[in-house]
Amino acid sequence: MNLQFYMPTKVVMGKDCVRQNAVQLTALGTKALIVTGAHSAKANGSMDDVIAALRENGKQYAVYDKVMANPTIACCYDGAKVAKEEKADFIIAIGGGSPMDAAKGIALLACQDIAEENLFSGKYGENVLPMAFIPTTAGTGSEVTPYSVLINHKVKSKTSISSPLLFPKLSLLDAKYTMNMPMHTTVNTAIDALSHAVEGMLTVRATSVTDILAAESIRCISGRFEALKSGKLTYEDREQLLYGSMLAGMVIAHTGTTAVHAMGYSLTYFKNVDHGRANGLLLAEFLRFISCSRPDLTNAVLKPMGYSSIDQFSHTLNELLEKKELLTKEEVEQYTAISERAKSIPNSKVVPEKNDIRNIYLKSFNL
Amino acid sequence: MNLQFYMPTKVVMGKDCVRQNAVQLTALGTKALIVTGAHSAKANGSMDDVIAALRENGKQYAVYDKVMANPTIACCYDGAKVAKEEKADFIIAIGGGSPMDAAKGIALLACQDIAEENLFSGKYGENVLPMAFIPTTAGTGSEVTPYSVLINHKVKSKTSISSPLLFPKLSLLDAKYTMNMPMHTTVNTAIDALSHAVEGMLTVRATSVTDILAAESIRCISGRFEALKSGKLTYEDREQLLYGSMLAGMVIAHTGTTAVHAMGYSLTYFKNVDHGRANGLLLAEFLRFISCSRPDLTNAVLKPMGYSSIDQFSHTLNELLEKKELLTKEEVEQYTAISERAKSIPNSKVVPEKNDIRNIYLKSFNL
Known part of the structure; x- marks a missing residue:
């Protein structure tokens, strides 16, 4: 039997778990970059819960809500630029696979200068912004994977960045955010x-x-x-x-x-x-x-x-x-x-x- | 459904996994304190494999082999003293539950001054020596738990130190070390x-x-x-x-x-x-x-x-x-x-x- 098991992400699941674990969620840093899409996180209540958690724990935040469906490499570089400008020291991603996968790229690129041609090399330094993920769809599993899947025009497909660095520290799963999913x-x-x-x-x-x-x-x-x-x-x-x-x-x-x-x-x-x-x-x-x-x-x-x-x-x-x-x-x-x-x-x-x-x-x- | 899952220990299982993962095992620091009992690790080949892994990666080590069955609080303080004297910056525990449980106490006490009356409080600082565990019995599970169970004469029983700090970073499981277990x-x-x-x-x-x-x-x-x-x-x-x-x-x-x-x-x-x-x-x-x-x-x-x-x-x-x-x-x-x-x-x-x-x-x- 040959076996490896490595799952460093702490998973907490339950109704109202974002508010109930606000201290843990916001302990990852002093200023969060909230990474999300344009609409759903605002509509399903998850964004409000996250902002309330940040406020009640005296943490600052900025919002990067430009993640599109099937996020691009450019989106990750753009988000990383915002993270650096805002001096964010942790990431909270809210949404489906797209915001979560983009957030991983952003967390990596905010700490390391990686040229686009090396982005999928798997060879990175040690630094990454700590991440907390709040999935609002039930499909991607990105909240517990070390993958960031991005549109890669060079190969006319999607390609994965894969690194243990990309495991979020914490994932909070509350099905209430998925209730009104189309x-x-x-x-x-x-x-x-x-x-x-x-x-x-x-x-x-x-x-x-x-x-x-x-x-x-x-x-x-x-x-x-x-x-x-x-x-x-x-x-x-x-x-x-x-x-x-x-x-x-x-x-x-x-x-x-x-x-x-x-x-x-x-x-x-x-x-x-x-x-x-x-x-x-x-x-x-x-x-x-x-x-x-x-x-x-x-x-x-x-x-x-x-x-x-x-x-x-x-x-x-x-x-x-x-x-x-x-x-x-x-x-x-x-x-x-x-x-x-x-x-x-x-x-x-x-x-x-x-x-x-x-x-x-x-x-x-x-x- | 309320659920928490947290298992930060990386588990690798397989024949000869200690030698095959020597780089990973020894990457935890520059000088290891090998924590074990008096005999079995020397007899079943695990100690030789660990020492070979350390040597081939140019790492120093010291050995603390005084862990008794059902380890005591005193044993942890004693081992921690040795860890400090030897300037060990990581721990490799080899053996059954006793060496592994003692190693956790040692890893904690080597980094933090905790008075005996506070040892089971669950309230500790953030520092602990990183640990790699090599179980040579198949029972305790200590290689993937945050518990150190110690003889506690004050309550005439065994008591657990419990802290996420006590999860080993790495556990290497090779059944060959258990072949000649009585x-x-x-x-x-x-x-x-x-x-x-x-x-x-x-x-x-x-x-x-x-x-x-x-x-x-x-x-x-x-x-x-x-x-x-x-x-x-x-x-x-x-x-x-x-x-x-x-x-x-x-x-x-x-x-x-x-x-x-x-x-x-x-x-x-x-x-x-x-x-x-x-x-x-x-x-x-x-x-x-x-x-x-x-x-x-x-x-x-x-x-x-x-x-x-x-x-x-x-x-x-x-x-x-x-x-x-x-x-x-x-x-x-x-x-x-x-x-x-x-x-x-x-x-x-x-x-x-x-x-x-x-x-x-x-x-x-x-x-």
């Missing part, structure tokens, strides 16, 4: 989280520990399939999705992802398909590819869902994703050529070759 | 680990995450019951016990323990019963007490063992523990009075009153 975001992010757990189990880096966390995550998320289909989610449903998403984040923090993510990035980059949806569109056919040589693996993935066949899973995904995007065969060729070069391709227990990648695209889009 | 130690430590996982599930602080880790730990350890009975353990058996023990440590790091530990400490303090054995002697009757009002909890504990009744579990424990110690009713009274004051008593989901504690002792020793 339904398509709820579905897409839930599928993203599910994809993390499923892919984690299929990687060469999966361990006994990540497998039990992944199985628990799959159980939590798939237990809400009916609620997701109905569009009616209770607080408890939301909480289970947030919990499942965090567990799946712990999984990929150790395992990384597979071809599903690599292939999905093209759908996001070229077709603007939401990241979670992109994974969901490809996941069932990737599982079918794995099952040809390793049906034991796909059974292990399906079991916590209570499914006995990939068809059942595929049917559920189709119901959740509804009408699929149209893809041409030329696009498939282009995306295949890009994604076959991704680092996550050789990470799965059954490594897809170029033709396998092409076929997964073709079958996923009924071509 | 059979009684193998059994006692396995039961200790099992008790951690079982007790963790019965605490008020148990969470969804600790429950899945505990169930996995129980599965791993109970899967070796037959091997333990036969006295013949393969490398894989040893590895599963070491893994199960580490998981159980992660559990109690979050949950703490219950009356079983509190009551067992008296058996250790007054009758010199080995710690793991002491837990094992009491565990089945504690489960029976719990099952009166919460059979759901005991079922959750028994299920990963493949048992459907406490009698089956009790029978296995009796086989493993063989002839029990003799206890008088007067001793039971004394131990009941001491253990009912322990902090872990109100930590269980069903809180035992004085009479319950007395009855668990009486039934456990057939009185």
Whole structure:
């Protein structure tokens, strides 16, 4: 048995946990840079709670709310400039994967001069601004990973900065912030989280520990399939999705992802398909590819869902994703050529070759 | 759902992991104090591996090998004095629970002047020597907990120092060091680990995450019951016990323990019963007490063992523990009075009153 487990982020989950852990949250520094998107953190109450926590503990703050969906490298440099100008000594990120991933880049670049060509090198100094994360979607798991996934125009895809420096010190998870998430975001992010757990189990880096966390995550998320289909989610449903998403984040923090993510990035980059949806569109056919040589693996993935066949899973995904995007065969060729070069391709227990990648695209889009 | 998860210790498990991770192990400082007991680390090869790792990375070291079974407060002060004299700036602990628990006290006291009367206060400064732990038994879980359990003559029991400062930075788990552990130690430590996982599930602080880790730990350890009975353990058996023990440590790091530990400490303090054995002697009757009002909890504990009744579990424990110690009713009274004051008593989901504690002792020793 070879195993590594490293999860330095302190996770606190519970209703009103931001206010209840205000001292801990604000103990990371004297002036926070709040990193977020333009709208949701203001609308769902998380921003108010964070600002109240900062004020009651006498801490200053500045706000950087320019993070777009699928954040760019430029956004990280821009945010880091603001962090330095504002003399912020810690970061509080609020939002979905985009603000959290951007915040990691900002925290790193605020402390280290890293040229853009070295940004994905994995070779950095030791300094980073301490980070606290407050996820307001239930999908990314970024609150417990060492990854910052950014749009990288050079490779026409998304690329990860990966470093233990990027683990937040603290993540505060309160499902109340996710209660009014739009339904398509709820579905897409839930599928993203599910994809993390499923892919984690299929990687060469999966361990006994990540497998039990992944199985628990799959159980939590798939237990809400009916609620997701109905569009009616209770607080408890939301909480289970947030919990499942965090567990799946712990999984990929150790395992990384597979071809599903690599292939999905093209759908996001070229077709603007939401990241979670992109994974969901490809996941069932990737599982079918794995099952040809390793049906034991796909059974292990399906079991916590209570499914006995990939068809059942595929049917559920189709119901959740509804009408699929149209893809041409030329696009498939282009995306295949890009994604076959991704680092996550050789990470799965059954490594897809170029033709396998092409076929997964073709079958996923009924071509 | 209210949940906290905090496990900052990096765990690396695998054959030859000490030598393979020599750079990481020795990066914690410039001069190590190796904290260990008198014999086993020298006999099982772990000490040689650590010294080789230090030498090949040009690090100095001193050895403090005076840790006794069930370490005392005085031992921690003594070790801290040596750490200061030797100007050690990190600690490598090798051994079972005793060297690891003592090492935590030493790491704390080497950096902070804490009077004995404040040692268990939980109120400390911020400094501690960084620690790397190499467990050579499979029971304590101390390699992933924030606890240092020490003999405390003032309360005629064992008491815990508990602080996030006491998490080791790194734990390296290699089952080869446990291959020649004496059979009684193998059994006692396995039961200790099992008790951690079982007790963790019965605490008020148990969470969804600790429950899945505990169930996995129980599965791993109970899967070796037959091997333990036969006295013949393969490398894989040893590895599963070491893994199960580490998981159980992660559990109690979050949950703490219950009356079983509190009551067992008296058996250790007054009758010199080995710690793991002491837990094992009491565990089945504690489960029976719990099952009166919460059979759901005991079922959750028994299920990963493949048992459907406490009698089956009790029978296995009796086989493993063989002839029990003799206890008088007067001793039971004394131990009941001491253990009912322990902090872990109100930590269980069903809180035992004085009479319950007395009855668990009486039934456990057939009185």
